[in-house]
Amino acid sequence: MDELSEDLALLPATRRALDHRIAVAQSDGRAPSVVAAVARGGATVWEGSRTSVPGHGPDGNVQYRIGSISKTFTAVLVMRLRDEGLLDLADPLEKHVPGTRAGEATIAQLLSHTGGLAAETPGEWWERTPGSTRPELADVLGGEPFRHAPGRRFHYSNPGYALLGSVIEALRGKPWAEVLRAEVLEPLGLDRTSAAPEVPHAGGWAVHPWADVMMPEPMEDLGLMASAGQLWSTTRDLARFAGFLLRGDDRVLSERTVREMRTPVSPPEPGIAEAGYGLGLQLTSDAGRRLVGHSGSLPGFLAALWLSEADDVAAVVLANCTSGLPSAAVAADLVAIVADAEPRFPEPWRPFREADPVALELCGPWYWGTSAQVVRLASDGSLELGPVGPTGRAARFRAEPDGTWTGLSGYYAGETLRAVRREDGSVGHLDLASFVFTREPYDAQAPVPGGVDPQGWRGIG
Template sequence: MDALSEDLELLPATRRALRHRVAVAQREGRSPSLVAAVVRGGEVVWEGSRTCVEGHGPDGNVQYRIGSITKTFTAVLVLRLRDEGLLDLSDPLGKHLPGTGADEVTIAQLLAHTSGLAAETPGEWWERSSAALRPELTDVLGEEPFKHVPGTRFHYSNPGYTLLGSLVEALRGKPWEEVLRAEVLEPLGLRRTSGLPQAPHAGGWAVHPWADVMMPEPSEDLGLMAAAGQLWSTTEDLASFARLLMLGDDRVLSAGSVREMRTSVAPPEPGSADLGYGLGLQLADQGGRRLAGHGGSLPGFVAGLWFSEADDVAAVVLANCTSGLPASTVAADLVAIVSEAEPRIPEPWRPFREDDQVPLELCGPWYWGTSAQVLRLNQDGSLELSPVGATGRPARFRAEPDGTWTGLTGYYAGETLRAVRREDGSVSHLDLASFVFTREPYDPATPVPGGADPQGWRGIG
């Protein structure tokens, strides 16, 4: 591990707590081995492992199969296509990949598991059987691919991500894994992430539920299902991938696009996406801490990658057992251990520079009817709308070149905030999604819908 700055190094008590959590997980989960890593400040600040083999243990360079964390890699590829203008997330799949039997499902619905497609493929358990049984997409979807009306609910779908992998291939004209390597793995330096295992790698094991004995699991090439769960990786590589998901990297995907990935677009599903599901990312609440990431499993392996953007902490856990060890839970626990024991030291407060354009005329109290609100300008140039009382609709807004502001969060996400000016250039009121915000409640000098009573405010006669 590279030398770390004083602010990044973990305290001995924190390191011991991490080591203890990993040790308990490996023992109680009865996994032949487990390897974990924690990222803070963009650096790996802790690595740990446990194994049942004396004198030997995995490290951050040993490959494990990561199962459905593969879906997040696939989502990154799709967002890249969107950012290049090759597709729109609202496009029906059939516009780019016709004839699948799911032509009307949108790309966004596939990414967020709201397509209504079945959770699994028809026929044999696809994760433990030959890809030769599914040579065509029709074999992946079956004769009755839909279980729900598209767009009506969250329903996790492995075939849905198979379609996204085929979409990538159709628009790039190359195999999914080749595109992934050229556009994500190589730019990020993920040399130990691959479709097939590369030594050193762990073997997958099934552990008997009622006796301490094991049996090797078969390792199948998933064929068309690869985009849903094929990849092998390491904690070192996944730590770098976590940095991308938290911060963005213009070589692969911008900060704005990864922020979009971790924004909920599907309703919550307890146990799978507690706060909903984004575009290839699960979202969860951990005692008030917002987490984003993904879990994964295939016969012989379990995996978890979770991060807290607010705390700037990510954790990866990989183990080689079919079940019994909750890798996602353990990864989330590692995030909590560091975040709670060593809270992030905030950046120092700094004022705007003298040459910055600061729209002070928008800041301060405003009223929507009788509801008091406050607009505050943040250091990053965004506007924050907050209710003064117990009720209201908080939101954050991004400045646009034409002087308007676009909502980024909450009820006003995507809506336009516009300052309406008088003839002398001063601000009369704000227009937000047809709502008029005034400096005084129901200001009679502004065009409040319905107007204000000419007698004004008064008490009981």
């Protein structure tokens, strides 16, 4: 995706709308520069930039600091360790990094910011001071690392991701940045993403809030906090990374695992705009459109990456100012501009070449008591269960080798669906989380909990 895709080229009116949006963002946000990109269908289809220096606009190859988008890269490494069987998300931190005072928090809680840890490190602001001032995890956590009981609520924690970086180093026996380079950046071809700035890169600036003047911000090595916000990257690299977060890459993580990362784990606290958090990914809703990604900031820099799975569109926005430009909102607008102006064509309907006869046998109407449900066989081989009417529980199910089906979404996520057969081999009913689904409402021939009135259905009087 280094070069713009001609096959997926945007219409001139769409490109102009994108250009206009970042022009307004740079002007209203008073940013020294802003650079952005949009990807669709796995390819970069637009790049744009605005700058305060005439004739010196950045392009998609110029590095900016991306702040907390670094957390998503760290989460990818943790999920690799999980998929390799080196850790379980339910493991307490103490199992892998003992003696931290935060050992009861689990890996999943640290990934989803539900570990109860403090939002920031004790002492001086870590983003603007050298990492050498915090040489040990005790310096990152302080004497009282918890602000809430683990697992009780969402509370964004930068130190929590420093702990995850230490887990990676403990299990790999190498520095976080070295592991990231070998296991994620190189396989995905992200050769302009790095822990230290590489030319060409933007300088970070603080713009005076009440005057059109500015001063440079310090660019510190964050030390143990690196896994929470150290990285530098470009719009081209992040556009490619967005495609990975949507489709996966078996050299790094499977599509199934990145989908797990995109799944909500914790809801937001009241007053927080985000719709929640997955495993290293922020979730939000913009005008009814579900977006997944992450925002980032460090003194001198703002960053945002959002992708819409439904539209197969991703946007990246990078700026070199400490505040003023709403990078997350601008990136969401870029997604909306493309998705609304040039909506995605659905894949052509195609019949199965060879449908699973067992799954096919389960298709059609079923009844949970008097509630009408329907089972459909999806094109990916999963089963979809949903209400016939406007209300009710819906879920997808994955086939298992033993002939059962495991819930993937909704109320029945993780629950087991079984087809129970009669003596003649036909399916008599479905058993799901103690619920019995029958082909007729309250079928007297099925083991309906509580039994069925022997007089059957009748009117009044």
